[in-house]
Amino acid sequence: MTKNKTVVNVCMGTGGMASGGAEVLQAFRAELEAAAFPAEVKEHCLAHRVGCRGLCAKDVLVDVLTDGSVTTYQFIKPDMVPRIVTEHIIGKTPVAEWQVGEDYENFHQKQVKIVLSDCGKIDPEDPDDYHAVGGYGTARDVLTEWLPGEVIEEIKASGLRGRGGAGFPTGLKWELGRKARGDIKYIICNADEGDPGAFMDRAVIEGNPHAVIEGMIIAAYAIGAHHGYVYIRAEYPLAVERLKLAIERARRRLFLGRNIFGTTFDFDIQVKLGAGAFVCGEETALIASIEGQRGMPRPKPPFPVNKGLWQRPTVINNVETLANVPYIMRRGYQWYASHGTERSRGTKVFALTGKIKNPGLIEVPMGITLREIIEDIGGGIEGGKKLKAVQTGGPSGGCIPANMLDINVDYESLAKVGSIVGSGGMIVLDEDNCMVNMAKYFIQFTQEESCGKCVPCRIGTKRLLEIMERITKGQGKEGDLELLDTLSNSIKVTSLCGLGQTAPNPVLSTLKYFREEFEAHVRDKKCPAKVCKDLITYSIIEGACKGCGACLRACPAGAVTGEKKKPHKIDPDICIKCGACFEACKFKSVGRD
Amino acid sequence: MARITINGKTIEVADTATILQAAKLHKIPIPTLCHHPKLTPFGGCRLCIVEVKGMPKPVTSCTTTVGNGMEITTSSPYLQELRKTVLELILSDHPNDCMICEKAGDCTLQNLAYDYGIRENRFQGERRTYAKRDNNPFVERDLEKCILCGRCVKACDEIQGVEAIDFGYRGFNSKICTSYEQDLDCEFCGQCISVCPTGALTGKLWIRKGRKDHQEEVDTICTYCGTGCTITAHVKDNEILKITSKEQTMNEGWLCVKGRFGYRFVNSPERLTRPLIKRNGAFEEASWPEALDHVAKRLVEIKAGYGADAIGGLSSARCTNEENYAFQKLIRAGIGTNNVDHCARL
Helix, strand or coil: CCCCCEEEEEECCHHHHHCCHHHHHHHHHHHHHCCCCHHHHHHHEEEEEECCCCCHHHCCCEEEEECCEEEEECCCCHHHHHHHHHHHHHCCCCCHHHECCHHHHHHHHCCCCCCCCCCCCCCCCCHHHHHHCCCCHHHHHHHHHCCHHHHHHHHHHHCCECCCCCCCEHHHHHHHHHHCCCCCCEEEEEECCCCCCCCHHHHHHHHCHHHHHHHHHHHHHHHCCCEEEEEEECCCHHHHHHHHHHHHHHHHCCCCECCHHHCCCCEEEEEEEECCCHHHHCHHHHHHHHCCCCCCCCCCCCCCCCCCHHHCCEEEEEHHHHHHHHHHHHHCHHHHHCCECCCCECEEEEEEEECECCCEEEEEECCCEHHHHHHHHCCCEHHHCCEEEEEECHHHCEEEEHHHCCCECCHHHHHHCCCCCCCCEEEEEECCCCHHHHHHHHHHHHHHHCCCCCHHHHHHHHHHHHHHHHHHCCCCCCCHHHHHHHHHHHHHHHCCCHHHHHCCHHHHHHHHHCHHHHHHHHCCCCCCCCCCHHHCCEEECCCCCCCCCHHHHHCCCCCEECCCCCCCEECCCCCCCCCHHHHHCCCCCEEEC | CEEEEECCEEEEECCCCEHHHHHHHCCCCCCCCCCCCCCCCCCCCCCCEEEECCCCCCEECCCCECCCCCEEECCCHHHHHHHHHHHHHHHHCCCCCHHHCCCCCCCHHHHHHHHCCCCCCCCCCCCCCCCCCCCCCCEEECHHHCCCCCHHHHHHHHHCCCCCCEEECCHHHCEEECHHHCCCCCCCCCHHHHHCCCCCEEEHHHCCCCCCCCCEEEEEECCCCCCCCEEEEEEECCEEEEEECCCCCCCCCCCCHHHHHCCHHHHCCCCCCCCEEEECCEEEECCHHHHHHHHHHHHHHHHHHHCHHHCCEEECCCCCHHHHHHHHHHHHHHHCCCCEEEHHHC
């Protein structure tokens, strides 16, 4: 960010770290230190760690900012660093073959970055970096120039809705929090992101924890809270570390604590680690957990906004919701509301995963079509396969079939087809995915994560899972699908909290759009996608087998027998159906039925 | 006060009342399992769901406070179907061995199954099985019969303040357990047994002693202390089989370990039923007039011989205040000494 200097930004989000980001950063620092023109390079070149850049599939991503232009490299390993330093940083000629390609451009082109705008650009561990791009200045302006009521009006006008899944209008929640009677109030940031395949909040906190802190300061000011909690899962060690560091450093700069920004307003934040229960993302369970009790939801009303933590009025906002706040306050509600649709304003961060060419973290305007996300941003389906469905909203969400790809991604449109925006998980499924198996997976997840308090969730999801299990094992019975339907609807209506009320969604939506696949399992005892092990058999196609022995060597169970150059055989009694022979055969002579 | 309509009938209730409380007050039945009037609402069994006009889906009447103008339906084919599904789910994870269950005839779950006519169950599957037996002396815990209504947990916490048990584990494997699943080692007040709606918790003292039928219930007062809790002795063939206490008593149905479990002295052969006077180094049976005359005579003799201060009186915490008052009067005014004390100070 310093003018006339060369800056190297190394992606060190979870994806970047996993791909060796720390080693790459180290290599850059060492190489720059030992470079041919030490004085010049050392003084003028900084190597930074930055948070998630979104396109985790291409990690480690490295930006080289020099002479006012940015060059991005992909798949960087430590041994590639010397050449970049010599040719590009010193020699001023970028290494063309390591630069990102069209994919990278397309990935970013249709995205609109608000929450993620500073992620991947600033050092998440350095508040001055965030300060330099306007961070914390907004909170200072708000605290010194705005009245709390005006802040609430601004957020209401922006149309920001809760990004944790339910989409409750944030401004309205704050207003209720402000009006709630009580001298002590709390603001809680819900960072207990638990949906399988979702990593939005993690990336935001890892990439720019300061935006969340600043959002909390503004929220606290608006509702009149002097104490905040971030409830974050312990399974996010990097996010926890960066968040704690950010809070500590913000305190040192008097952005947190007593009389923050020189005003009379006091506000501080405490970090509370979750112990891995999915249900603690539910707000009343989260409150119970902070209070030191077992994370179990309680019926609402009373809503936390009236009786929350320690029975005091409590506003709970999701990470992404809070991270939006500083940007809205900085640039105005009109700017924010200009993105998105009439009822779903702004942008939404999604974790795009599954059978997609470019999995990663994306931020798109609400109302973008699913097709644009899959085809333009995600680059289509991996390996030239056919798209089958997109699962949104994780275990609480549903599946959207391929023929509905032109649907707009916003709260209302997704709800209409039986899915939800949810917290932002987006799993792409292709023809090799079995929808029954997929629904079974999610039910298994919710069953294991049920707190056990209410009957429909504790026993109902167990029975759902058992029915799904027998269907995938070829033991499905006549009437099972109807029973699934009845039970699912009953669980939805009678469960106590959001976990149980939404748990049957994956079953219901797949039952709705992929009923023939269920029927194939139940009636024909076949898995069309060839996923359910009990419904497939592997055999050698006699005429095609060349007797190369690849399958024999690959088989871990010793089920394949045969002499060299003669057709082999698979013993179905020994075969464990792992598919290793199928993968190993170069002549397509292993049959899977 | 709030004016509400339940099943077409308009009634007035305090605006702090829950729908369930309002309905109970007006004798409108709503099935419940986890609810207990003396404990905070739990909302776990989902049986007390009712429809409220304007609300998108049924709400639990035990946790929903009434509001002016609320229109409530407590029974409809839709609600009955939902309740039946919940009951079937509970019964699909229940031993259903009512024939040999201690609780049969007095079991809320059994009564509900009867009310809803559940014989066939659409849901079948794995049932929780527990091999471990709790070796504590008083509380038989059969967790396979536990429906996780949480009443025992709340009674232990909210009434007794002991917190000996809580929910453990997750999902289908959730269960009520002690810390580290050790044997129960608490005050053994047995409050948990008294609130259990199924046969999951039973007093070890009355197992296999007979079920509710053929027992006579005799209300009496506990003799252990001056609190004077009202207890109900369940009697068969002139033997106390168990002690319970009713909710409408001054002790609200709660008892302590002595009141609930300390009744076996009644039929003990060692129990003193007549006064004994020690003569020539051995106790001999005597009549009450004989014994009282003996005591009075000796007190007069001692006072005359050694003075009043040679006598002291010690009374019992098992006596009432009135009895204790009379006793100290006897010692102070009758005998003339201040040497009087009470075992509760020891």
